[in-house]
Amino acid sequence: MRARLARLRELQESPVMDHALSASRVAMQPDGSRLIKFFFGEELPFVSHGSGVFVYDADGRRYLDGCSGAVTANLGHADPEILQVMAEQAERITFAHRGTFHSEQSEKLAERLGAMTGYPYVFLCNSGSEAVETALRLTLQYWRERGEPDRARFLSHAVSYHGATLGGLSLSGHPQRRWVAEALLHGFNELIPPYAYRFAEGRDDAAFTAFLTKRAAEALDSHGSGAAGVVVEPVGGAAGGAITPPDGYLPALAELCRERGLPLIADEVMTGLGRTGTMLASQHWDVRPDLVVLGKGMGAGYTPVSAVLVSEHVVDAIAAGTASVTNGHTYGGNPLGSAVALAVLEAVESRNLVANAAERGKQLRAGLEELAARHEVIGEVRGLGLLQGLELVSDPVTRSPGDPVGSLTRSAVLAARERGLLVYPATGGINDAILVAPPLTVTAEETDLLLALLDDALSAMSQCTRARA
Ligand SMILES: Cc1ncc(COP(=O)(O)O)c(C=O)c1O
Structure with missing residues (x-):
């Protein structure tokens, strides 16, 4: 415990760069953009519009907003x-x-x-x-x-x-x-x-x-x-x-x-x-x-x-x-x-959205538990209502996070996005984790779709890990 807290202090006092940060250390935006972004040089889709729990990019791709943006869009989009x-x-x-x-x-x-x-x-x-x-x-x-x-x-x-x-x-x-x-x-x-x-x-x-x-x-x-x-x-x-x-x-x-x-x-x-x-x-x-x-x-x-x-x-x-x-x-x-x-x-x-969050939260939690039983990368499912988190581990026995810390989080976010699902990175510097937190308006069918897309993303992640091993 003391060692872990000491490590946290050490991280807090040093210029820590997680995987995502160091991986994105390329000069500036390749498209010549003058906007200072989170990660210089990172390529992201341009957003076009939203409707309900879905967001569309400028190329017409649809994303299920499985994290309400940054756990913000509680009513979904364009209400x-x-x-x-x-x-x-x-x-x-x-x-x-x-x-x-x-x-x-x-x-x-x-x-x-x-x-x-x-x-x-x-x-x-x-x-x-x-x-x-x-x-x-x-x-x-x-x-x-x-x-x-x-x-x-x-x-x-x-x-x-x-x-x-x-x-x-x-x-x-x-x-x-x-x-x-x-x-x-x-x-x-x-x-x-x-x-x-x-x-x-x-x-x-x-x-x-x-x-x-x-x-x-x-x-x-x-x-x-x-x-x-x-x-x-x-x-x-x-x-x-x-x-x-x-x-x-x-x-x-x-x-x-x-x-x-x-x-x-x-x-x-x-x-x-x-x-x-x-x-x-x-x-x-x-x-x-x-x-x-x-x-x-x-x-x-x-x-x-x-x-x-x-x-x-x-x-x-x-x-x-x-x-x-x-x-x-x-x-x-x-x-x-x-x-x-x-x-x-x-x-x-x-619209009784607090009750819906409790109800859909139960469905989401049960689905995530079921995914955890099949995907070794999920170390723990936790949270309440429609604020659910997945702890991601490279080894379920030792509970080790990704190497470097943050790499599993990033892989999960990218694998999900490629499949049309948005999840939120929540690494705390010592762990890997994502948040799954769709709008409070989410329906039972949309929750099922979210779980299916996440299942697919986690399978792709484990295939990559196996291929690397
Ligand atoms: C618990 C908590 N407090 C404060 C903040 C800061 O909010 P904002 O980004 O709107 O300044 C956040 C943002 O993620 C948060 O999650």
Whole structure:
């Protein structure tokens, strides 16, 4: 365990390049493009249009969007109801600064979010990273207003992703995304990840929970009156791949926070608003975090919008002090974004998409388990609802990832894409994994098609591995 955490630290402090990164070290785009892309020189199809769970490229190829883009397009593509709201709102007004005007659309959005999640207050932003940053700032402000400005240390997990801004990266345990900014980052990511496949080391769920909780308590106490709060992805997403904690862990972490009076912040940018089969993923364990961060599925790919849900006591402390939150983002709470997000939330409710995510999630999970029984490259299937992850291994006995780490992830993504299926890479720097997370609108037939395409892609991967051996 210590060796593994030490290795993680080492990766986080060195300019790590995963396979995908090093493989793409060719000069610039062969087509002469001036756009700086993720991987210089990587050839990708040009997107043309979308419809429901399908996306089409400029050559007319169809892809089943098995990962909702980046676990974002929760309603699928080109939804007519959302497009209509978008057009109508765009004709009225698209932008008015929230420092000048209140907007009916943002008020309604806050009301609706409150009704759906049970939180009394909402702060609106544009991206998951901004909302994570806002949650950190609100927590810092909470402590300042209460006369404890030295409380500035957050704790998060060693395998996690919380955004590309400096606060988000400081929380993140994701070596490939941290390395470039390491000099400016805090090492908040010191908690042992609730990632049984690699960190339980033979403990059963109860023993692993007890171990994680003990170590989290020690970490919190080591920061004493400097501790500000704990940030957690209820189900880990982009780093590691649908890392699902043992049942007792989130409640135990919440209790540790409660005992110490520390805010618990759930980063539900990926998991929130129905993705895991409940409105918030924290609800699977009856945990009510003090702050909840939402993004991705809130705009569902139709608009960049995100939010922080805030409990009464946090806002009360601010109200009793300066009664102002001066930081924000220019586009935050703009009428167009708010109207579109409101329409997305209404669709999630009126079409019973949370229930559909639970139902289709069961079908998807059963299908993935069945694939795991036939494909040795699948080390573990995990996740909740329509956020499922496959841990990929080169050897099921030793649980070794690809060599180099990241290579199996990349092969799986490419093999799937070649067959018209999109899946999301989720290597955490120490493992190989993909996310399978179709839109919450996915039907039973489309889920079957997704599984068949994935089966085909995994067979092609193992043929390649056998050919190389
Ligand atoms: C859990 C989590 N938090 C924060 C973020 C950052 O969101 P964004 O990319 O919208 O800034 C992500 C993005 O993948 C995420 O998965």
